[in-house]
Amino acid sequence: MIEIGLFFLLLPLAAWTGWMAAKGQRSRRRKQGSLLSSQYFRGLNYLLNEESDKAIEEFVKLAEVNRNTVDTHMALGTLFRRRGEMDKAIRYHKHIISRPNLDDEQRERVLFELAMDYMRAGLLDRAESLFLELTDSDFMAGRARRHLLDIYQQEKDWLKAVEQAQSLHLRDGTADVGLIAQLYCELADEALIRDDLESATQHLRQARRYLPGIGRARLIEGRIAQNSLDFSLAADCFREACERDPDLLVLCASELVECHRQSGRMPELMEWLRPDSSRPDSNASVLLLARLTAESDPERAAHLLLEGLEKRCTVRGLEYLMELLNTHELGLSDVGPQLIRDLMQRLMQGQPVYRCEQCGFSGTTHHWMCPSCRSCNSTRVIRGVLGE
Numbered sequence: 001m002i003e004i005g006l007f008f009l010l011l012p013l014a015a016w017t018g019w020m021a022a023k024g025q026r027s028r029r030r031k032q033g034s035l036l037s038s039q040y041f042r043g044l045n046y047l048l049n050e051e052s053d054k055a056i057e058e059f060v061k062l063a064e065v066n067r068n069t070v071d072t073h074m075a076l077g078t079l080f081r082r083r084g085e086m087d088k089a090i091r092y093h094k095h096i097i098s099r100p101n102l103d104d105e106q107r108e109r110v111l112f113e114l115a116m117d118y119m120r121a122g123l124l125d126r127a128e129s130l131f132l133e134l135t136d137s138d139f140m141a142g143r144a145r146r147h148l149l150d151i152y153q154q155e156k157d158w159l160k161a162v163e164q165a166q167s168l169h170l171r172d173g174t175a176d177v178g179l180i181a182q183l184y185c186e187l188a189d190e191a192l193i194r195d196d197l198e199s200a201t202q203h204l205r206q207a208r209r210y211l212p213g214i215g216r217a218r219l220i221e222g223r224i225a226q227n228s229l230d231f232s233l234a235a236d237c238f239r240e241a242c243e244r245d246p247d248l249l250v251l252c253a254s255e256l257v258e259c260h261r262q263s264g265r266m267p268e269l270m271e272w273l274r275p276d277s278s279r280p281d282s283n284a285s286v287l288l289l290a291r292l293t294a295e296s297d298p299e300r301a302a303h304l305l306l307e308g309l310e311k312r313c314t315v316r317g318l319e320y321l322m323e324l325l326n327t328h329e330l331g332l333s334d335v336g337p338q339l340i341r342d343l344m345q346r347l348m349q350g351q352p353v354y355r356c357e358q359c360g361f362s363g364t365t366h367h368w369m370c371p372s373c374r375s376c377n378s379t380r381v382i383r384g385v386l387g388e
């Protein structure tokens with residue numbers, strides 16, 4: 001309400017500027033001046049009584065939309081949108097655009113605001129058609145394309161999204177190559193689901209053109225090879241994908257194992273999974289290696305796991321160790337209460353005890369006033385797996 005109120009204070013100025021430019025006669029101006037004040041106060045009155053529909057009507061009468069007042073009118077439309085009053089924002093922007101005396105740039109800017117209203121209201125198809133109209137605009141093309149890209153990503157229309165992203169990239173380099181490569185990977189994934197392996201391969205080639213080292217492309221290539229029953233090639237692809245992006249190991253562990261098994265290359269995989277200083281610190285490979293080792297030698301698997309946990313203790317690792325000991329009834333001489341306590345302490349090391357409810361600032365010290373957001377008494381004890 002304050003924003004709209006402030007806005008109304010600007011109205012007379014906008015209207016006055018318009019009239020000055022119109023070079024009306026002095027007497028005519030005086031007459032309009034008195035008309036302005038009565039309509040202005042009537043509008044303000046409606047506004048104070050929360051009758052914003054009537055307030056809009058008064059305001060529209062108050063200052064005719066023309067080249068000099070269009071910015072002010074647009075600002076009111078945008079205020080409605082910010083307040084979430086979408087029907088009013090849309091009606092208002094439509095009203096502005098229906099005026100005959102706007103120049104091209106002004107018309108396109110209002111069209112853009114109207115498209116933003118539709119987008120905010122969730123009417124994506126209407127927003128899309130307006131943004132598309134603006135892609136040839138000298139003034140709004142870049143911004144329109146960015147929103148089109150957003151819409152197509154929301155709708156998972158990857159082909160159209162890629163078209164907009166490429167256009168933005170060529171135009172001013174604002175769409176990053178990582179995004180374009182990911183969009184091509186989405187297309188490849190879709191093609192793979194349709195069993196269209198040729199299209200999938202073509203999309204991946206494009207993805208690599210934008211981001212040569214993209215791990216996801218190698219992962220999809222592995223799946224293509226697996227679908228074509230070329231397990232050895234698939235195994236290579238999955239391993240390379242994990243080398244490029246270690247997080248992918250969690251995502252494709254079962255496929256990785258399956259393809260190595262099918263192609264008789266399990267010993268090679270076990271060797272590859274061994275802790276390696278060249279790979280970033282991750283327990284995923286230790287855990288997978290332990291699971292595979294447990295198939296033939298559970299005791300050795302437990303020892304591998306223990307070594308891994310000593311370097312980096314995780315809940316998952318500890319849980320799997322307990323599972324191994326329990327399932328195979330292993331009585332390892334070096335696994336006793338002392339070791340479990342030691343591992344637990346490693347697990348808790350550095351874990352925050354307190355967290356601010358206002359801003360999320362966390363640490364091991366309690367603060368009555370949050371050092372980050374200065375809220376009073378907002379610091380609470382963390383509950384949950386590693387909390388109290």
Ligand SMILES: [Zn+2]
Nearest residue numbers: 356359370373
């Ligand atoms: Zn805080």
